[in-house]
Amino acid sequence: MRKLKDSRRPEILDAALAVAAERGLDGVSMRAVAQHLDLTPMALYGYFRSKDELLDAVLGRLLAEIPPPPADLGWREVVEHLANGLRAVAVRHPSALPLLFTRPAVSPAGVRIVDMVYQALLTAGVPKAEVPRLERMLSTFVIGHVSSETNGRFGTGSLDSLARRAQLPPEQLPGLQALADQLGAPVDWTQEFRIDLRDLCDLVEHLVSSAA
Amino acid sequence: MRKLKDSRRPEILDAALAVAAERGLDGVSMRAVAQHLDLTPMALYGYFRSKDELLDAVLGRLLAEIPPPPADLGWREVVEHLANGLRAVAVRHPSALPLLFTRPAVSPAGVRIVDMVYQALLTAGVPKAEVPRLERMLSTFVIGHVSSETNGRFGTGSLDSLARRAQLPPEQLPGLQALADQLGAPVDWTQEFRIDLRDLCDLVEHLVSSAA
DNA sequence: GACTGGTGGTATACACAGTAGACTGACGCA
DNA sequence: TGCGTCAGTCTACTGTGTATACCACCAGTC
Numbered sequence: 001m002r003k004l005k006d007s008r009r010p011e012i013l014d015a016a017l018a019v020a021a022e023r024g025l026d027g028v029s030m031r032a033v034a035q036h037l038d039l040t041p042m043a044l045y046g047y048f049r050s051k052d053e054l055l056d057a058v059l060g061r062l063l064a065e066i067p068p069p070p071a072d073l074g075w076r077e078v079v080e081h082l083a084n085g086l087r088a089v090a091v092r093h094p095s096a097l098p099l100l101f102t103r104p105a106v107s108p109a110g111v112r113i114v115d116m117v118y119q120a121l122l123t124a125g126v127p128k129a130e131v132p133r134l135e136r137m138l139s140t141f142v143i144g145h146v147s148s149e150t151n152g153r154f155g156t157g158s159l160d161s162l163a164r165r166a167q168l169p170p171e172q173l174p175g176l177q178a179l180a181d182q183l184g185a186p187v188d189w190t191q192e193f194r195i196d197l198r199d200l201c202d203l204v205e206h207l208v209s210s211a212a
Numbered sequence: 213m214r215k216l217k218d219s220r221r222p223e224i225l226d227a228a229l230a231v232a233a234e235r236g237l238d239g240v241s242m243r244a245v246a247q248h249l250d251l252t253p254m255a256l257y258g259y260f261r262s263k264d265e266l267l268d269a270v271l272g273r274l275l276a277e278i279p280p281p282p283a284d285l286g287w288r289e290v291v292e293h294l295a296n297g298l299r300a301v302a303v304r305h306p307s308a309l310p311l312l313f314t315r316p317a318v319s320p321a322g323v324r325i326v327d328m329v330y331q332a333l334l335t336a337g338v339p340k341a342e343v344p345r346l347e348r349m350l351s352t353f354v355i356g357h358v359s360s361e362t363n364g365r366f367g368t369g370s371l372d373s374l375a376r377r378a379q380l381p382p383e384q385l386p387g388l389q390a391l392a393d394q395l396g397a398p399v400d401w402t403q404e405f406r407i408d409l410r411d412l413c414d415l416v417e418h419l420v421s422s423a424a
Numbered sequence: 425g426a427c428t429g430g431t432g433g434t435a436t437a438c439a440c441a442g443t444a445g446a447c448t449g450a451c452g453c454a
Numbered sequence: 455t456g457c458g459t460c461a462g463t464c465t466a467c468t469g470t471g472t473a474t475a476c477c478a479c480c481a482g483t484c
Contacts, residue, residue, distance in 0.1 A: 007461095008461095029440080031442090040462070040464080041441095041443085042444095045444095046460085046461065050442080051442065098313075098314060101314075101365070102310060102314065102363070104363075104365050105365070108379050108380050111380060111385065111388075112380065112384070112385070115386070116387065117387070118388060118390070118391055122387065122390060128391060129394060131391055132395060132399075133408070136357075137353070141356065144313075144352040144356030145349075145352050151314070153316050153355075154348060167320045168323060168324065172324070172327075173324070173327040174327070175326075175329070176327050178334060178340070179330055179334075179343055179344065182343065182344055196345070199349075199415055200415075202415070202418075203411055203412075203414070206418070207411070217432075219431090241469080241470060242472080251432095252435080253471085254433080254473095255433055257472070257473095258432065258433075262471080262472080425484105427483085427484080428481100428482085428483085429481090431479085431481105432477105433478085433479100434478100435477095436475085436476100437475105438471105438472090438474105439470100439471095439472100440469100441468100443466100443467090443468095444466090444467085445464105445465090446464085446465085447462105447463075447465100448462085449460105449461090449462090450459105451459085451460085451461105452460105453457090454457080454458105
């Protein structure tokens with residue numbers, strides 16, 4: 001296993017993000033990244049053993065962009081800070097975001113974030129045995145929401161939802177029919193994200209108080 | 213835009229799933245699927261306009277595998293039925309699962325499922341204006357959990373979590389340290405999924421009662 | 425019987441992907 | 455002077471999605 005250089009690794013990750021922004025994640029090829037740096041593709045293999053490893057590093061870079069929360073925050077604020085931090089990253093790098101759900105976050109930055117959530121839940125009074133589960137639930141929601149938002153699972157507006165309905169006879173979709181007027185309205189995703197998060201923190205608090 | 217044949221579409225989707233099971237989702241190439249059917253790759257283009265369209269159809273097939281809930285279930289049971297149905301699909305086709313989060317579910321089967329959740333929430337007494345949000349929250353969790361479980365975001369066991377910790381000095385990870393004994397234990401994902409879902413349904417009920 | 429149109433494929437070819445392997449040139453140090 | 459390491463190049467192989475062109479068959483219909 002040959003040793004890898006690391007001098008220009010950050011530069012390469014930036015190039016990969018730039019390419020992703022310009023041509024989408026599928027456009028991130030070794031050739032494209034190399035070209036962005038005026039290099040040959042094979043030069044990258046001195047820094048990353050494979051394309052997969054490069055993409056893992058890109059994900060690590062994304063997570064590292066989340067600023068650490070100030071020390072004096074309460075547990076809810078910590079959770080919100082981290083969640084909003086991830087969402088801000090998503091806004092900055094929407095096209096790179098699918099990485100979040102397609103590969104495990106094994107980078108140091110990822111571990112650090114999980115640890116902060118653990119601490120937050122512990123100070124909230126969650127029993128030790130429940131902490132890992134609730135961390136998984138929260139992170140699943142946050143990553144899932146942010147990812148759905150940017151990759152289109154939540155639909156790209158009313159036009160889309162109308163088109164989907166048209167595939168089936170309306171009488172087979174009573175729920176959609178009953179909600180016809182709600183579904184046309186545009187959604188403020190930032191607000192929805194905040195409310196969902198508040199609800200989930202309420203849930204945590206509820207579990208704490210009912211366990212006591 | 214040429215018209216597509218549909219006679220052998222199901223057969224092709226089965227072949228794609230079989231290839232995914234054998235060689236992983238990345239192994240699903242037009243050539244591999246064709247070979248599985250003793251065809252040339254180009255024969256598939258009579259049935260699907262592109263590989264993307266084929267994969268969308270595979271996702272539709274997965275969702276169509278979820279059995280419709282019996283008519284006499286309460287709203288919580290409907291939600292649980294659908295959630296467990298999706299999870300069962302995930303167990304049957306783990307390697308195809310990343311499709312769930314990487315492309316929007318625009319198939320009729322997907323629309324039908326969303327509609328059933330809408331109906332469930334309405335009968336639960338959720339105000340119309342809140343229904344779409346809660347559906348998104350629930351589906352985000354369900355898809356996210358199932359997807360995390362099968363694609364490894366939840367880690368592949370204690371060995372993995374130990375390895376992750378080793379990347380950083382332990383004194384930087386007080387949360388992980390405090391939970392050392394919990395984190396080694398194996399997790400019953402089926403149970404965790406059920407408990408999470410129960411908690412989320414409790415949350416829905418709480419919102420209903422506090423809105424009244 | 426010839427003509428037409430649709431169905432269900434094949435054959436060939438192109439541009440692009442990841443990456444193995446061998447190589448080149450520059451630089452620091454003995 | 456010569457050796458080792460670093461940084462990057464060049465070439466080539468295999469595999470990918472898919473456009474274009476073609477062919478064989480079979481049901482009607484004039």
